[in-house]
Amino acid sequence: MPRVTVTELQHYRLETLCELFGASISELAPSLQYLLESRVLEVVPGGTVYLGDIDSSGDSTQIKPIYRGAAEKSVEYRFRFVGVVVHNNYVIRVVPKYVASSSQEVCELHMRLALRALRTLGNQQHLIPLFGENGNEGEVNGIISVSLSLLTDYLTNGPYLSVSERLGSENGETDWCRTIENQSPIFAGSFPIYFDPVKRLRSRDQDSFMRRLHLAIVQAASDTLSDLGLLDVLELPRLQGISAGLHRMGPTVELLRAISAHDRIEYGVRNRQLLSMFTAFLNAANDRYTVGPESLATFGTSSFNLVWEHACGIVFRNELDEPVVSTVAQGNQRTRTLRELIDFPEWHGSDYFGHFSVFSGSTLIPDVVFVERSTNPALVILDAKYYNFSLLRNAGVSGAPGVADIGKQYLYSIALRGAREALSIKTTKNCFVFPGVHSGVRNLGEVSWGFLDRMGQEKIQLRSVSVEDIFFAMFQGSRLEADYLRL
Template identity: 30%
Template sequence: MRAAYFCELRPYSEDEIRAELAIGIDENRAVIDALMDCGVIRYRTGDERDEEETLGADGADATQRYQFRYVGIAIALGHAIICYPKYIRSTGRPECQMRQVLSVIRRLGQEGKLLDPQNGGRRSDQLTLMIRLLLLYDEYGVYSNYEETRLLNGPGVIDWQRTIDMETPVISNGAPIYLDLWTRKTKRTEYDLIMRLHRAILSECSRFLAEFGLSALLSIGTVELTDESPADMGEPEYFRWLIDRERAGQYVTWKQDVLDLMRAYLTEHGVGADRGRVLRLGTTSYYHAWEVACKTAFGDLLGCRLRELPIDLAKGWRARKSETLLQIIPSPLWTRAQGMGDAGDVDTLIPDTITFAKAEGRTLFCIYDAKYYVPSRRGKIHGQPGVESITKQFLYQSAYKDFVEDHGFDGVASAFLVPSEEDEPKLLASVSFPGVMSGATGASAKFSDHIDMWALPAHEVFDCYLRRRELDPVVYESLLG
């Protein structure tokens, strides 16, 4: 079966969706309704004000009312839908890019960083269960138990402790000689029901993904271990009881995970679950993935304690060495009118990424704001960060003013980071705020009077996140201004 591809936030008409799915009008309407019910599709009214929501809406005609506000895989009424990120503008089916996108989504889920847990707040849904089971199999193999037998003078490894405890040796030249030896042999229980169930579930999951053409996209090989299906083997209630009993005595972590996943799979009725339910592996908050990836790629120091920073703390800051770079940002101070009590603490500024860098002999304090936007490349700029983001970026610089000056930084680099499908970083634009934010002159010359907006190769930044590495500083020196 051929999966259908759609671009995140691009407006589509019903006819365009039906053409990509290659189905009839009534079935198409049912698929759209199912996807709208679970938040994968939203209806575009034309009154949206959010910059992200209006992406691509310019020039859309009156029939293009549907936007896929989602990145990932959704299976609805027997149809596989692939939603790829909005920064991928190439025509065609971006299968290669989607392999990385799905790896990022899986990693975020494993780390508990998905902002919108699947299926009404549960930690995972049926599609996620299938993928996790297959990945565990790829790493550890089939769940199996072993029987250990001990025999007198039998085959296997000599069990010296049992031999010493049970047998009387003959002493020869002062040394004990054992005429009879106990041996230990371990064999796998081939007909263990848990093992059979695991094989059946793995084979069923693999066939399900292959049916929708998702195996290659998820980088999961075909698994054909048995012709049995879980439904053929017995009642789910019995197998859940059997799994619970096995789990009580199992202390190997990966086996515990497999048992938990199999139990959840049976509870959700396997691939035979209600066909009207939408199965998902994805997120409506892929902007968060970009933020997390940028933090990794640029070596974010925001959560580091001052004593852990790669600088010698100035004298006035040593008493605050246990605070983080986030905690040293001042907070707004509210004072109630006389006699009305304490106003209390309030929230303060929270930058995306703070890091230090060296360029051309200068040490720079870098303030980066990851923006999951796709700004226009020609003509009047649109799709760029708004005035609130611009103002906050200047305020971050002001909040760190004392720290920057006291530690002798040579300058401040301030930039918005947006994703692109290109292979090299590209400066798209710069923004200043004349008459509101003062220029970088005189004593404040080291502070930036503008914010650059850079388009970064998304595949490279996400690769940093997946491999837990940082970007090559030589390649990205240009971001330092």
């Protein structure tokens, strides 16, 4: 399958997309229209889509626009998505927007990092809404997602484990329900004694149908990811020779019927999950090979900003909900979290009974806050910004947080003043953290706001940090300390 690498949110003219996909306008237009309808692709605001009915010559001037407006070739498109899309025999890899390099090596590295981060956060902690094949976040049951889940589970837990049970009086686990139901005990005082308890013997069936079906499906899943060129990107091995092939197991309809029947008598948690994945894979594989040009398989998200935010929160050990502050209230000492020390807005009013007040249900919540425990302790407040930030003398600033973001970052410091006093900390370090493809940390400067500076507030530092450092620390479960940022 032809493989295309594009960058999230980068603007692409139609001519550029045709060149990347190696197709003419008439050949590419149906795929672009399908990607637009699936919300993987979008028109840059202000442009007009001119895909539709194309004459045999491929003349774009004869194309009827999908949306109202003049059909202009100046229209631009962008992918609002990070991950892998498979459609109409194209494998489209969309790298995060901070990957501006045209180097194939850099793109491959950050594609692997992005997909591994999605697997870590999306599948294990359910923090990231993955992009479903129908364009809806969270509804993921397509061929890529299911194949990935099956292969990951198999490499971690091995093949389907079928357990058969046999009742008897030999050595084994006592089945007390059947023993009490079928036998009369002899009492020694108040204690019942059963001389011939019913035993339950369990044995593993190494050649059960479901076990063989599991191996066949896992090998088919591995073949599918290999055909799409995704095994290397996903850093997974190719599985071969573990099964004679899924086609030898029988027609899909019969396999689905057998899975449904077995599901009624299966009570093991993992086995039931596997049966659901078997069904999803067979249905997805059937859709992929029968729908053709109308099919869409994805693994990714349109919310990669959440990946960056959660990754930074993990590696810098967000302590917002950690009990770190000891306070005394009404003579009782208790340990409170930083979140509990942030005041809520309070509404005041009056009625027939007099004055009253009501607290708001929400308040300021910083992205990442933790205590820097060193010879000069500080309260560190971070805001992970998924922006392509740039500050140049002649070009000015671009990709910068807005006024509201700057104001909130200052307010976080003010809101946490009580926590700082309770911890006997005098210093606050405030920082915007941007992703970068470089190594280490780059000091991009700082942002200040005169009237807040005059109130004694710390300026907000600007740091671009290595995506590799952040993601690898998350994968390894290690922590980055505040001195990494050189604040």
